[in-house]
Amino acid sequence: MFRMDVSGLIPKNMENRGLLILKDNLRFIEDILSHRRIPKEGLPEDKIRLLLKFFSLMDTDKDPKVIRIGEREGRCVSKIQEELVSGFCHGIGRSGNLIDPQPKAPGASAMYNLTNSMLTSFLRNLGLKVHGIGLPVATGLSLSLCLNAVRRMYNSNVVIYPYAAHKSPIKGVYLVGFRMRLVETKLYGDAVKVDVDDIEDAIVHEIDMGNNPCILSTLTFFPPRESDDIVEIGKICKEYNIPHIVNGAYALQNRYYIEKLRKAFKYRVDAVVSSSDKNLLTPIGGGIVYSKDKDFLREVSLSYPGRACATPIVNILISLLSLGMKRYLELMEEQRRCRDLLEELLNNLVEKTESKVLNINNPISLAVTVNSDPVEIAGKLYNLRVTGPRGVRSTDKFATCYLHKYPYDYIVINAAIGVRDKDIIAVVEKLEDVLLRR
Incomplete structure (x- = not known):
């Protein structure tokens, strides 16, 4: 890449030895640029x-002779x-793509x-077996970009949304200007979910209109709302030839999803x-969009207005390089074990x-x-320095994702x-202390 001439500064044998060490220490850059795959083993932070x-x-603002007259x-x-x-002051992308x-x-582009x-x-x-791109926005705005791509490619004008009480995707739909048609959830034992037949009925109705x-x-969602049956929905969408976007906010961390x-x-x-952040342990602010269709991903990219800050993309790259595939698979296994432990301890409690x-299918x-x-219980846990648990009243129709009264008050705990x-x-232990103290 460049020649480091130290000849005459040190004895020849030491020069050769030092340059050999330097070459080996820089070889990782050549390996990354030639293979362009997530490494098996994570890299140290200095590298x-x-x-x-x-x-x-490589960016022009680092050019010592540059004449900068633009805005x-x-x-x-x-x-x-x-x-x-991380030095990428120009950000990523162009106004058109x-x-x-x-x-x-x-x-930054490289x-x-x-x-x-x-x-x-x-x-x-x-x-x-997909292609993936990182986006410099979180889940809700990433969904908006995907829906705008759907509009551009297929002239879609209404989103059929099997009801899940998550503000980000709902706002993401309205931001793009789509009309939303909700498909209501039903109660199956403890579980709240949407009947696939009801989704098909909604599709037929909208097409007839x-x-x-x-x-x-x-x-991916919190109990008691179970996952949509995306396989059956995928079959229906294929039959009726309509687009299908999946919100899999934390889907990449578990084999079930x-x-x-x-x-x-x-x-x-x-x-x-x-x-x-939910899958690759980055700071909040980045999205991952993946598809079998590279043209669709390009349409997603074309939907983004203007340039973007490079930081969310840098954070994705840092996580991939830091973890490596081996460590990520280990973390997935650790997550599965912690979920099993949580179930065991809660059953004891x-x-x-x-x-x-609650008998809910959620990994x-x-x-x-x-x-x-x-x-109130969740508030006490928060004051005990526990973050994450959600307390939901049976009458809270939004939080339960169920438009009638849910049978139970409950606390949700994650093992992500x-x-x-x-x-x-x-x-x-802290939950037990709070419950038994009452």
């Missing part, structure tokens, strides 16, 4: 910083600002394309949206508290009924990727 520095030095030239008041974006190379940002290549290899290592519907289904996606992709799934663990979260105000055994043990 990741070096790679980011290598890319950022957008990567000027920063403080060095802290430059550090916060997020994934297009930016002339002022050769390094970094973004490398990230997308690594994301694709990561997804394929999980068993999903002269509309072009699309489906926004939900794969991945297997559902793998099967659904055999039928009709135009794209899935997952969160970078309900024997003491005259409550029950991440569990819900336990309570005999007093669940919101990154959680540890000691966290699970501690939260159940």
Whole structure:
């Protein structure tokens, strides 16, 4: 790449030895750029910083001879600002297309394309034969971009939404200007879910009305709402030739969800949206969109207005490089064990508290009924420095995702990727203290 001439500064034998060490220490950059896949083993932080520095030095604001006369030239008041974006002051994308190379940002453009290549290899290592791109926005706005792509490609004008009480996708639908048709949930034992026949009826009704519907289904959610049957929905969408977007916010951390996606992709799934922070342990602000159709991903990119901050994409790349595939698979296994431990401990707890663990099919979260105000209980847990549990009253139609009165008050506890055994043990102990103290 460049010749480091140290001849005459040290003896020849030491020069050869030093250059050999330097070459070996820099070989990881050559390996990453040639393979463009998530590494098997994670990289140390000093090497990741070096790679980011290598890319950022390619951008024009780092040119020591540049004459900057534009209105957008990567000027920063403080060095802290430059550090916060890892040196990529020009951001990513162009006004017309997020994934297009930016002339002022050769390094950021290369970094973004490398990230997308690594994301694709990561997804394929999980068993999903798809292409992936990182987006500089979180789940709700990522869904908006996907829905806008659906409008551009298929002239869709109404979203059929199997009801899930999550504000982000609902706002995402309205932001794009679609009309929403809700399909109500039903109660099956403890579980709240949407009947696939009702979804098909909604599709037929909208088509008969002269509309072009699309489906926004939900794969990952809190109990008692169970996953939509995305495989059967995919079959229906294929039969009626209508687009299907899946909200899989935290789908990549568990084999149960991945297997559902793998099967659904055999039928009709135009794209899935997952969160970078929920799956790849990044700060909040990044989305992952994946599809079998590269043209659809390009339409998603074309839907983004303007350039974007590079930081969410850098965070995705850092996670992929830091974890490596081996460590990620280990974290998935650890998540599964923690979920099993949580179920065991909650079953022990309900024997003491005259409550029950709700019978909900969910590989991440569990819900336990309570005999007093669940919101108050969740507040006490928060004051005990426990973050994450949700307290839901039976009358809260939004939170239960059920438009009638749900049979129970309950607390939801998660065992998501990154959680540890000691966290699970501690939260159940604190929940027991709160419940028995009453």
